Amino acid sequence: MTNQEPFIAAAAESEGTRGGISRRSVLLTAGGAASIAVVPQVASQSVSEGGPASSMVRVRLAVNGTRHELDLDTRQSLLDVLREDLGLTGTKKGCNQGACGACTILLNGRRVVSCLTLAAMHDGARIETIEGLEKNGELHPLQSAFIEHDGLQCGFCTPGQIMSAVGCIAEGHAGSPDDIRFWMSGNICRCGAYPGIVAAVSDAAKRV
Amino acid sequence: MFPFTIEKVTSVEAAIAAASSGRRLIAGGTTLIDLMREEVEQPQQLVDINALPMSEIRIDRSDLVIGALARMADVAAHPDVQRLQPLIAESLIEGASPQLRNMASIGGNLLQRVRCPYFRMVDAACNKRNPRSGCAALGGLNAGHAILGTSDHCVATHPSDVAVALVALDATMRVKGPKGERTFPVEELFRLPGDTPHLEHTLLPGELIVEVRIPWGPHSRRARYLKVRDRASYEFALVSAAAALDVAEGVIRGARLAVGGVGTRPWRMRAVEAALIGKVPDRRVFQAAARSAVEGARPLSGNHYKLELLPPTIVRAFEMTGEIA
Numbered sequence: 001m002t003n004q005e006p007f008i009a010a011a012a013e014s015e016g017t018r019g020g021i022s023r024r025s026v027l028l029t030a031g032g033a034a035s036i037a038v039v040p041q042v043a044s045q046s047v048s049e050g051g052p053a054s055s056m057v058r059v060r061l062a063v064n065g066t067r068h069e070l071d072l073d074t075r076q077s078l079l080d081v082l083r084e085d086l087g088l089t090g091t092k093k094g095c096n097q098g099a100c101g102a103c104t105i106l107l108n109g110r111r112v113v114s115c116l117t118l119a120a121m122h123d124g125a126r127i128e129t130i131e132g133l134e135k136n137g138e139l140h141p142l143q144s145a146f147i148e149h150d151g152l153q154c155g156f157c158t159p160g161q162i163m164s165a166v167g168c169i170a171e172g173h174a175g176s177p178d179d180i181r182f183w184m185s186g187n188i189c190r191c192g193a194y195p196g197i198v199a200a201v202s203d204a205a206k207r208v
Numbered sequence: 209m210f211p212f213t214i215e216k217v218t219s220v221e222a223a224i225a226a227a228s229s230g231r232r233l234i235a236g237g238t239t240l241i242d243l244m245r246e247e248v249e250q251p252q253q254l255v256d257i258n259a260l261p262m263s264e265i266r267i268d269r270s271d272l273v274i275g276a277l278a279r280m281a282d283v284a285a286h287p288d289v290q291r292l293q294p295l296i297a298e299s300l301i302e303g304a305s306p307q308l309r310n311m312a313s314i315g316g317n318l319l320q321r322v323r324c325p326y327f328r329m330v331d332a333a334c335n336k337r338n339p340r341s342g343c344a345a346l347g348g349l350n351a352g353h354a355i356l357g358t359s360d361h362c363v364a365t366h367p368s369d370v371a372v373a374l375v376a377l378d379a380t381m382r383v384k385g386p387k388g389e390r391t392f393p394v395e396e397l398f399r400l401p402g403d404t405p406h407l408e409h410t411l412l413p414g415e416l417i418v419e420v421r422i423p424w425g426p427h428s429r430r431a432r433y434l435k436v437r438d439r440a441s442y443e444f445a446l447v448s449a450a451a452a453l454d455v456a457e458g459v460i461r462g463a464r465l466a467v468g469g470v471g472t473r474p475w476r477m478r479a480v481e482a483a484l485i486g487k488v489p490d491r492r493v494f495q496a497a498a499r500s501a502v503e504g505a506r507p508l509s510g511n512h513y514k515l516e517l518l519p520p521t522i523v524r525a526f527e528m529t530g531e532i533a
Contacts, residue, residue, distance in 0.1 A: 120214045
């Protein structure tokens with residue numbers, strides 16, 4: 001697992017470059033990289049009788065245009081790989097059972113919940129996360145619209161909302177507020193920022 | 209999650225061989241991975257079948273044909289499905305979130321496991337998860353559970369929406385296994401729990417669902433799905449109804465009805481259908497026919513309301529069939 005540390009460091013650096021210090025880089029600096037759980041959570045768990053102790057697979061992923069070749073435990077979800085191996089912590093772990101949408105990413109162009117799929121099943125896949133939306137220092141129209149329309153309060157669900165909205169608009173389901181409410185219903189916001197979210201998606205749909 | 213190996217197969221034969229040797233097939237994974245994380249499912253060897261050529265969606269002279277690996281979203285968005293089988297499209301769109309519909313396959317949807325909270329809770333008694341351990345839902349929280357087809361051993365509803373539509377529309381499924389191929393009605397896939405609720409379907413060891421066929425005709429174009437639930441979208445059904453009518457010269461020539469959220473499997477209602485034949489479609493006719501829907505129902509402590517909710521849901525679904533242009 002030692003080969004994962006450079007990824008963590010690289011991600012902390014890229015987050016830290018915008019506006020100075022990010023929460024993640026503070027964690028890394030204060031605790032030291034060694035104290036962050038780089039080993040996947042799954043590895044600490046018990047072993048069923050007669051089953052393999054663990055199983056590793058090599059997986060190639062293109063994430064936000066960058067290619068990675070990773071040796072992964074078969075139990076790792078795409079979400080865990082993004083967050084723990086690649087340090088892309090923009091994608092959030094909410095319910096971890098496919099019910100909240102906080103972990104939404106684009107997998108080969110389609111919006112999916114990254115918690116409910118195994119990375120080992122996606123060798124060669126193309127993935128886009130919230131970190132990949134900004135181009136040449138310009139926010140994606142959805143990112144700008146979420147700011148303009150106050151589409152968040154605590155912000156935890158926002159990366160998932162935005163990635164889901166990218167899919168929703170591309171699918172052609174952002175034509176009316178009712179359409180948006182229905183086709184964004186896989187993304188839950190506990191703060192109840194829905195009016196702002198619907199306004200932001202509606203506005204951005206006209207611009208992308 | 210317990211450790212497991214994973215391999216990919218690229219031929220149906222290899223998948224059948226793997227399944228025959230006890231390995232577990234995985235497609236979209238949206239049910240299986242969740243249950244593996246809860247340690248309800250503990251497979252040691254997974255076989256990824258997503259590369260198999262079984263994703264086709266096509267219309268032939270009599271049927272809509274859906275490959276077992278076609279994704280819910282792709283089936284629902286297919287123009288021929290929307291035109292000739294609107295009930296299939298509607299039931300898919302009403303089932304799961306857009307993200308899950310992009311992931312989940314039709315074959316996997318049919319084989320998805322129940323959503324009873326006690327099935328998912330490894331410390332609770334559950335005859336389905338752990339035979340002869342009891343059923344915690346009988347004396348527990350059972351507002352979402354079944355009133356039809358239950359036993360003293362299991363009262364969980366089958367959670368699929370599209371399965372209800374498939375059963376209503378007389379869909380058949382083609383499966384392949386070590387002893388060859390066979391075709392049978394989708395309705396016969398699902399077992400009643402009886403005293404063996406851990407046995408959920410009638411697939412033989414090593415059998416793989418290849419495709420589902422749904423006959424189309426005047427009835428399938430005039431067919432709707434109504435799902436009643438605690439919130440307007442992305443929620444399991446309290447009660448649902450898949451209804452289709454074939455009306456000619458103002459008279460009902462054929463009627464199809466299956467209901468969800470109330471049965472231990474998708475529940476076809478042939479008595480209600482029979483009561484509609486030869487009648488002029490209107491609310492009072494639907495109401496009279498729907499009265500028999502709850503005959504034989506066995507409510508639990510928390511779900512008496514389903515007896516009240518089911519008939520009007522059926523009536524409304526039949527009324528909706530008349531709203532199709």
